[in-house]
Amino acid sequence: MRRFIHALLSLSLGLMTWASVAQPLSAYLPTDVDYDPSVPTPQSVLGYEVGEWHVRHDQLVRYMEVLAAHSDRIGIEYTGRTHQQRPLLLLTVTAPENHDNIEQLRQQHIAVSDPTSKADTKSAPLVLYMGYSIHGDEPSGSNAALLYGYYLAAAQGEKIEQLLRDTIILFDPSLNPDGLSRFAEWANQHKSMNLVSDPQHREHVQGIPRGRVNHYWFDLNRDWLLLQHPESRARIANFQKWKPNVLTDFHEMGTDSTFFFQPGIPSRRNPNTPEENVTLTAKLADYHAAKLDQEGRLYFTEQAFDDFYVGKGSTYPDVQGAIGILFEQASSRGHAQDSINGLLEFPFTIENQFMTSLTTMYGAHENKERFLDYQQRFYRTALEQAKKADFKGYVFGDGTDPARLQGMLDILQQHGIQAHPLTADVTIDKVTYRAANSYYVPLAQPQYTLIRAIFNSDQNFRDNTFYDVSGWTLPMAFNVPFAQFDGRSIKYAEQAYQAAPVVSTSALPADAYAYAFSWHGYFAPRALQQLLSAGIHVRQADQPFSARTTNGEQSFDMGAVVVTRAYQQHDWADVQQQLSAIAAENQLTVHAITTGLTPTGIDLGSRDLRPVEPISVMMLVGNDADMYEAGEAWYYLDRHVGVPVSLVDTDRFNRIDLNRYSHIILVDGSYRSLGNSGANRLQQWVNQGGVVIGQKGGARWLAENDILAAKFVANDAFDAKFDTSTLSFADRDSYYGQRRVAGAIFGLDLDLSHPLLAGFPRANLPIFKDSLLAMEIPEQPFLVAARYQQQPLLSGYAAVENREVLSQKAAIVGHRKGQGRVIAFTDDVNFRAYFWGTAKLLSNAIFMAPAVSPSANADEDAADAEAAAAEAAHAH
Structure with a gap:
């Protein structure tokens, strides 16, 4: 009791x-x-x-x-x-x-x-x-x-x-x-x-x-x-x-x-x-x-x-x-x-x-x-302000990819901003915006103030301290050319863009030798992944070529996806039906090729039209990895590419079976918990044929552990640019505001012949930057795919001193290591999921990695090149 x-x-x-x-x-x-x-x-x-x-x-x-x-x-x-x-x-x-x-x-x-x-x-x-x-x-x-x-x-x-x-x-x-x-x-x-x-x-x-x-x-x-x-x-x-x-x-x-x-x-x-x-x-x-x-x-x-x-x-x-x-x-x-x-x-x-x-x-x-x-x-x-402005509106357009253009238009529409299709071409600053794929946003509409904010690309500010980003220019994020229009007349449709166009599935010619689509489309990687998931044999071009098609001769750049009748395990009619549906879903034009003998470039039996193997992607997450960047990469691969991603905490890395994965991603982070044993495991996995992709801090960790053959710009280079001898205590916030890049948009110069840039329409590319990370240009040639422009700032705030250091430094590097590949980005290529213009860099790092052939070892690379030349001569 x-x-x-x-x-x-x-x-x-x-x-x-x-x-x-x-x-x-x-x-x-x-x-x-x-x-x-x-x-x-x-x-x-x-x-x-x-x-x-x-x-x-x-x-x-x-x-x-x-x-x-x-x-x-x-x-x-x-x-x-x-x-x-x-x-x-x-x-x-x-x-x-x-x-x-x-x-x-x-x-x-x-x-x-x-x-x-x-x-x-x-x-x-x-x-x-x-x-x-x-x-x-x-x-x-x-x-x-x-x-x-x-x-x-x-x-x-x-x-x-x-x-x-x-x-x-x-x-x-x-x-x-x-x-x-x-x-x-x-x-x-x-x-x-x-x-x-x-x-x-x-x-x-x-x-x-x-x-x-x-x-x-x-x-x-x-x-x-x-x-x-x-x-x-x-x-x-x-x-x-x-x-x-x-x-x-x-x-x-x-x-x-x-x-x-x-x-x-x-x-x-x-x-x-x-x-x-x-x-x-x-x-x-x-x-x-x-x-x-x-x-x-x-x-x-x-x-x-x-x-x-x-x-x-x-x-x-x-x-x-x-x-x-x-x-x-x-x-x-x-x-x-x-x-x-x-x-x-x-x-x-x-x-x-x-x-x-x-x-x-x-x-x-x-x-x-x-x-x-x-x-x-x-x-x-x-x-009233719109009528007094020194220009009439914004023109933008891009004929290289309807998906990116539509992605931007959808955002404008949801904000109540009217974008009118052009009915006649217009040329501004030597760039011609074609009526078939360009739009005009007049300032004279109720959302004038929001329009100015969305298209804003200011670089000078009265306060250089930012709680969040200082640059977010929407067309730059979608890599869509744009300009202010200040002319007297422009021809555009009265009806503004309303909704995404309805894409219908049309039958492909049944007697084709092969089918091909360009890699320029934003959703081309998703189409490739869907084909692989369906068990369809797919090949990807590491060199450009032209082909005879039912619509005449067509040119295909590096990265083009080809579905051949050869080697298919499925009925050819079923392959045609699935490909037709996949192309429509992803806003891609498929061409029916009539012969494997091409007018220019590689033939369809070339080793440079390589079979694409199914992929298995793992990304390190957890306390050592940046949560936001990991989420962005996960979101992009899952929602925009259709790739299942295995999320593995860094403290489990040394206990898991790496042989399950073809690709491993390290976003920004410290990765201290991997230790020497983790670095050794990863190095061995790469040497045996794996592809490791590092972004920002992840790339720097790869370099520090001799997996990436690149040297990051030292902090001393930035320190030396700033004179602190006369600063007072009251200058503290302003000084540290200058020392950081608080979310701006930088410009890259691209090597469009590099496999990592397959499908990119122009030799310049806006990219989001929120750190001082950059790589020195390696002594070994052919490793750099992109570098910061001479005058790199496009939108937002970055101190002149920082820009001077970053100018012409390497931003994207890739090389062979053993049988594998190492690819590095110094910036967040999937920033907040709206930077569609750079997001496909991650898909290229996955699907185009086999074409990244240069070795970080100069002697090894030279020997390989000589062997390849000798083999070609012998075959001839």
């Missing part, structure tokens, strides 16, 4: 301990309104109080569905699904009577942003977009959304009811469902009954991948402009549908900080953002400050963060007549954590986000006419 009583007492104490970490709902809620008792509380649905546990996305969705079912203020829609198939949710919250004519109200509001409309701003509704936790491991936002949702449904009184009559609230409780769920599981599974606040406790130190990112390890708060993920596309579709006046973006920062809200550092806003935007942001800041002052809580506003990159949630609205507001709450990164300010508990972080949700909402409502008037004037002023 005594043992039984002790057990009951222990259980009781345990329950009390769990309960002690919870804060009741009443502790969060303001008392200046009443609450409808019929509205379910979060606790009644979830089984725990807000902040007691981290809410999972499925629980969050369930509670929002319950609220929508119980409140006639709330409409709910599912706008899409994440990569992991979690629903993307949007609640529309307004007065019940507004739901009856919601489309009419939307049109009334949209008219405010039409510069040709005479819309009455006094009668138009205010529209707020309240979005939470785009970084999944910054969960106080989405957990505060539980409270905000309850408040919107249950709060009663003239204050809230008048607001709802005047306002339409677009409420997105989780901007990153996959990341939020990942982090909720992490935090909850490591929670102790007695909370552990030790920062070194496992609850506060996530494994890779962290909850910050989505399924493919992308930071979705960098994707508002780029739109490479379903979460972003759904969000922007609703933004453009409604044109909100205010958008909130709730985040977390370091545990030792306090609370931040905008405006941020004044000198770091995007130059396309009007000064009045900052004024209105500061106006709302007064409401946040007043509430936090009342609660005695610390905060700051103009000492950190920036509003420069328009692809972030707090900046994207600023160039479209709205006010984007970044909130940053010190993070408990779990349920409780020690900080320099004392114990930081999860409920406290949630409460700050909830309070500022309300201050945003009420502050905006009190200034409703001012926000609507600003939005109207923003678009009218934009149209």
